[in-house]
Amino acid sequence: GEDVEQSLFLSVREGDSSVINCTYTDSSSTYLYWYKQEPGAGLQLLTYIFSNMDMKQDQRLTVLLNKKDKHLSLRIADTQTGDSAIYFCAETMRAAGNKLTFGGGTRVLVKP
Amino acid sequence: DAGVIQSPRHEVTEMGQEVTLRCKPISGHNSLFWYRQTMMRGLELLIYFNNNVPIDDSGMPEDRFSAKMPNASFSTLKIQPSEPRDSAVYFCASSLRQGAFTYGYTFGSGTRLTVV
Numbered sequence: 248g249e250d251v252e253q254s255l256f257l258s259v260r261e262g263d264s265s266v267i268n269c270t271y272t273d274s275s276s277t278y279l280y281w282y283k284q285e286p287g288a289g290l291q292l293l294t295y296i297f298s299n300m301d302m303k304q305d306q307r308l309t310v311l312l313n314k315k316d317k318h319l320s321l322r323i324a325d326t327q328t329g330d331s332a333i334y335f336c337a338e339t340m341r342a343a344g345n346k347l348t349f350g351g352g353t354r355v356l357v358k359p
Numbered sequence: 360d361a362g363v364i365q366s367p368r369h370e371v372t373e374m375g376q377e378v379t380l381r382c383k384p385i386s387g388h389n390s391l392f393w394y395r396q397t398m399m400r401g402l403e404l405l406i407y408f409n410n411n412v413p414i415d416d417s418g419m420p421e422d423r424f425s426a427k428m429p430n431a432s433f434s435t436l437k438i439q440p441s442e443p444r445d446s447a448v449y450f451c452a453s454s455l456r457q458g459a460f461t462y463g464y465t466f467g468s469g470t471r472l473t474v475v
Binding site for chain 1: 392404
């Protein structure tokens with residue numbers, strides 16, 4: 248199957264770390280992505296990880312991939328109010344022609 | 360590069376009218392995707408093209424929806440006739456497919472469609 252699951256909501260205090268979790272079901276995933284969507288805007292690619300990696304760091308963002316458990320997480324260090332948005336996890340699978348399948352999104356609210 | 364360009368940004372139309380959404384992908388990208396976003400159903404893939412050829416249109420809701428890609432720099436999504444339940448934000452995305460892998464999915468800003 249192509250299910251990608253995320254929790255609906257996360258509240259975090261400014262300056263703390265945020266961790267957004269995602270699970271997927273298909274072990275043939277090739278790339279896994281994190282997108283950010285601010286109100287009224289499109290989807291902005293934040294980062295991605297290839298399925299043969301287990302970690303990727305990009306400034307304040309750290310992606311962890313546990314292939315055994317089919318679990319992906321995005322950690323945002325020193326969360327700022329500008330990080331308030333909806334975050335989408337997505338996967339591509341060679342078997343599915345590399346189309347992108349999205350989770351339902353996690354709404355992150357950063358409180359001052 | 361200006362990114363993926365969609366037009367119009369907003370469209371309000373009456374039920375029964377034809378609606379045409381437009382997309383210009385990133386130059387050099389060879390895959391193009393149309394998505395629909397609603398509160399109830401989240402992000403749904405409607406159709407995608409590789410090298411201007413439709414590959415998978417299984418997400419197209421019904422025959423009222425059609426999509427074309429006459430060349431590498433332009434695609435349209437048409438709804439005829441439109442219905443209130445078609446109200447949503449429609450996103451276009453493009454990427455570069457090389458062999459078995461696809462890189463650099465980039466989304467446009469979307470078209471917010473309201474059918475009254």
